[in-house]
Amino acid sequence: MKPDQPPVDHNIGRKHFCPTRMRRTILEMAYAGSTVHIGCAFSIVELISVLYRNYLRYPENNPDAEGRDYLVLSKGHGVMAQYACMHELGWISDEQIKGYFADGSELKGLSDSRVRGLEVTSGSLGHGFSVGVGIAMGLKRRGTDQKVYAILGDGELNEGAVWEGVLVAAHHDLDNLMLIVDQNGFQAMGSTEEILKLGDLDDKFQSFGFQTAEVDGHDEVEIDTAISKLWAERTGKPKALVARTVKGKGVPFMESDNRWHYTRLTEDTFAQAVEALKTSRDQL
Structure with a gap:
């Protein structure tokens, strides 16, 4: 397979990785485990869905396959979105979703490499990307x-x-590496603009020698087109995709409300969030 070609079709199809269904899975996990980080999982649903559906290669649907591509979730606290994809693939069972965060559960609130299908232990922010760089360097060599x-x-x-x-x-000209920024405008304790201004990320990554693109991080067609184009243009440079997203996307009362970084669902808010998803443009 040529480096600029998309992966083989694993017969996953568009019916899989439906953003609404995945957000419902995230809600079910968060409610079952009385856990947090809902908003930052919701903001990457479309990004991670496109990757699993159209780009990540897992020969014979095996997360340990030697020839697989690697997804490094450096923002490890968004792991419920990745769990939702792994559930779609059949790597995580319904019982594991229902038992999320319970005593004895394998599924942690941060990415953990001991879970089959997760490549890195992350959540100590800033470290996961360096692991990804190391993996890319090894594969290139x-x-x-x-x-x-x-x-x-x-x-x-x-x-x-x-x-x-x-x-x-x-x-090191790691043109096999793509950095994807979930630019939802918030971090744990406030907005990124308030805490530490980032400026124009596209310009920044270009100045560091990356080939770049900017997208609406909730438009799957736009995401897919940008990723395909970045791989097709053989510049010899690493790639950076800056995705403008909404923290809490899909449930209006969570959207751009940073309280949902650490707020737990109650019986009432769980029911309200599930009802809100029913009005989404994506159908279950």
């Missing part, structure tokens, strides 16, 4: 056509380790 996708939050870009990784990726 081996001469494979495997790719690495690393999803970071915009608040995570406050961390100096991210920019060290960006320098290393550009210096």
Whole structure:
């Protein structure tokens, strides 16, 4: 397979990774486990859906396949969105979803490499991307056509380790690496604009030697087109996709309300959120 070609079709189809259904799965997990980080999982649903549906290669649907591509969820607190995709693939059972965060559950609130299908242990922000850079460097030296996708939050870009990784990726011409920024405008304790202004991210990544694109992070067609174009243009540079997103996307009373970074669902708010999803443009 040529490096600029999309992966083989695993017969997953568009019916899988439906954003509304995945958000419902996230709500079910968060409610069952009385846990947090709903908003930051909702903001990456379309991004991660497109990756799993159209780009990530898992020969024979095996998350441990030697020739697989790698998804590094550097913003590890958004892991419920990845769990929802893994549920779609059959890697996580209904029982595991219902038992999320219960005593003895394998599924943690942060990405954990001990869970089959998760590549890194992340959540200590800024570190996951560096692991992704290392994986990409190893694959490039081996001469494979495997790719690495690393999803970071915009608040995570406050961390100096991210920019060290960006320098290393550009210096070593890691054109098998794509950094994806979930630019939802918030971090744990406030807006990114208030806490540490990031400026024009597209310009920043270009200045560091990356090939870049900006997209609406909830428009699956736009995301797919941008990723395909970034791979097709053989510049020899690492890629950066800056995705403008809405924290809490899909449930109006959660959207751009940073309280849902740490707020737990009650019986009433769970029912209200499920009802709100029914009016989404995406159908279950």
